[in-house]
Amino acid sequence: MKKTPFLFIIYTIFYLGGCATHKNNTKPNIILILIDDMGWADLSCFGNVDAQTPNIDKLALEGIRFEQFYVNSPICSPSRVAILTGTYPQRWNITSYLSYREENRKRGIANYLEPSAPSLARSLHQAGYATGHFGKWHMGGQRDVADAPLISEYGFDESLTNFEGMGAKLLPLTKDETGKVGRIWQEAEILGKPFTWMQRSEITTGFIDAAIQFIGKAHQTQQPFYVNIWPDDVHSPYWPPFEQSGLAKEADKRELYLAVLKSMDQQFGKLFDYIQANEQLRNNTLIVLCSDNGPELGAGRAGELKGYKTHLYEGGIRSSLLVWGPGFMNEKVKGTQNKASFFSAIDIKPSLLEFTGTKVVDNAITDGENMLQTMLGQSDTSRRAPIFYSRPPTGRIFTDLKIFLI
Template identity: 55%
Template sequence: MKLHLLVLLLLCFTTTTHLSAAERPPNVVLVFIDDMGWGDFSSFGNQAATTEHCDRLAKEGLRFTQFYVNSPICSPSRTAISTGQYPQRWKISSYLAHRKLNERRGMAQWLDPAAPMLAEMLHDAGYATGHFGKWHMGGQRDVGEAPLITEYGFDASLTNFEGLGDRVLAELDAYDGKKPRLHTLGSDKLGRGKVTWEKRDKITETFVDATIDFIRQAQANDQPFYVNVWPDDVHSPFFPPKARRGDQTKRELYLGVLETMDEQLGVLFDFIRQDEQLKSNTLILMCSDNGPELGAGSAGPYRGHKTTLYEGGIRSPLIVWGPGLIDANKTGTTNSKSVFAAFDLVPSLLSICGASAKEGTQFDGEALPGVLLGQADKSHSTPLCFRRPPDRPELQGKQLPDLAVRGGQWKLLCSYDGSDVELYDLNEDEGETTNVADKHPDVVASLQETILSWHQSMPADNGQDWEPN
């Protein structure tokens, strides 16, 4: 069911002076997919499912293989890609849940609106800004007093059960003749926005329809636009259409959802591609918020999955498309050299869009516009640091590393106090199979100092309290 609930919200857009094509700032669409593994796009090696619409973006754009998100779990990853900063700065280090669990883990209840939001900075530069999809930075479970999404610099929003404002809640239909169950996690009781019900296999379609309506209104107002399209249906529970349920194992249901999402996103991609003005001046970026759920998606050749600090938990596929913006000589190529992360996207996109950060803002990310546009193969200049979610200390009885750092070819993992060191040479061992810490004491000492110093500089959570005895 297509929604037309955005019209009233969009009337408040600020119109701009008419600009020529050469003067017009680029539009940006950020597709941030929930719980999808590095190896889940066909263009990244998936032979079990076909993602033809997403793959077409890769064929017409750029593919990045050494891109990271800044956390192996949802809320902090979304915080980093929105703020350009480590999410721990805002005391968001695991998924936001009900208030008692957030407090127990030493976390905030929602992202502080004082955080430097990319959307707000682009809005201040004259952009129309919209968020359509999962939010999960406040307004979930029993936390009903969190700020609305529109308080973070967005003109309009439509979300799911992990945010406030207008939202679409899912009916879980297994196509078995039984009445669909409702998937709300308490969101239907929070108020503060219109609730619409839709089958789970139509949720991404609904977000796409709302996005297209938003883009059309921005065009009518002669505004550049920045849009978040953040699908949540690749996250469990998996409820694909009847024709894509396969043998109904977890893996087959996941693949069915993946292909359905690709098909529904394809409507948006085709809408942009078929409009010459949009095609020549729109940048689409697409990645995942963290690694795959165990037993569902694929991390490709990488060890680990969602919630772990091994590569499979924090390395994400990244596709960048923009025929009128990226270097035409690099169309369809793969960048396997640039090592950078989601928080780098914020200053990079500000640079590409000709917008400025708010005075006094200090990003942890770095501006790498040439990398995104195929003009350079630079990397983030300093080591990338990671901390595990406080409530994920072990898996299947085995203790997980608390901290990780990527510096050049090296990846070090360790406990909070620097013990239990693991060191991997990712140039030679991308699957993190052979711990070479004993052979490289100087590398260990340097990276150990880096990660411990970073850890101590960030606000603490209660991860220590979750350590197994």
């Protein structure tokens, strides 16, 4: 019988036992969490002393915090387009939030993202991934735009959204401290069925429950998954669970915001506990968490950064970013804070395609760069090219264009 060389045995033990990558041939899972209108300094692991976010902080203790991560617009819809497509949203004529048809026409922007645009979900779906979107969409299907493509047309097997997307949705009810129930958007049903009305303060849980069910099915069939969880939180209007917060609806805007922030973190605890409790999921899942843009004035905060939502100053475009994946990170980088590396939301797509070993079509449109080694703590390099910004057409003229060089 042929003997195995001693050095090969040592090499095999070292590689399988010490390498900071997943330890089997299964493709890795991805959860991309995009919080709405959260400031750079709103998470307690990024310095917030007015409210604690313990469940997200637990991710930070085992992951990496990035201080100089930039989204590609200071406002919702274009920022989301950039993350999904890996391209500048200007390519698709989406430079501000999508609204009513007439308002979109006056501002010279599209009513929805073209289904032909490149999509991270579509690329991963074609590579064998189960793909799900749970949460806010706002890239088409809002107000009176009822002919936008279904979310499934962008490469998702399953979706559950809010009033700003096409397909199954959760619509928000409100309940104040007296128990009075109302609706935030009276005509939210016009975009079609199926829909479910539920309390605004619990909708994040609704999205998380649907995501967990989707993840469970994929895991049971041994199919890798890519899941978006994009809550409405912490966007205004602020309707925290008043019975828990002890606040009145006339409370200070900042107080209401912080109550929603804490409630959101509490609701995400269910998802994080689910992933942590299953060894296979824990060791083979990457979680990426950031915000779509800066905070609303008077609500969230961006620390000492100037500006807020809608501004091209740092406070409008810099986002706190967390990357968690114990099975893919070396022990020495867990719980660290990267203050040196500059990169952008358009870099997420090419990085995750590299992470999953998904082949990129040669002629595919892309503006992003592969920053995977930085995201996993194997490097502190930054993207090479500048990041370009154009001010949404709803803004003031003096901030029409800014080029951010890194």
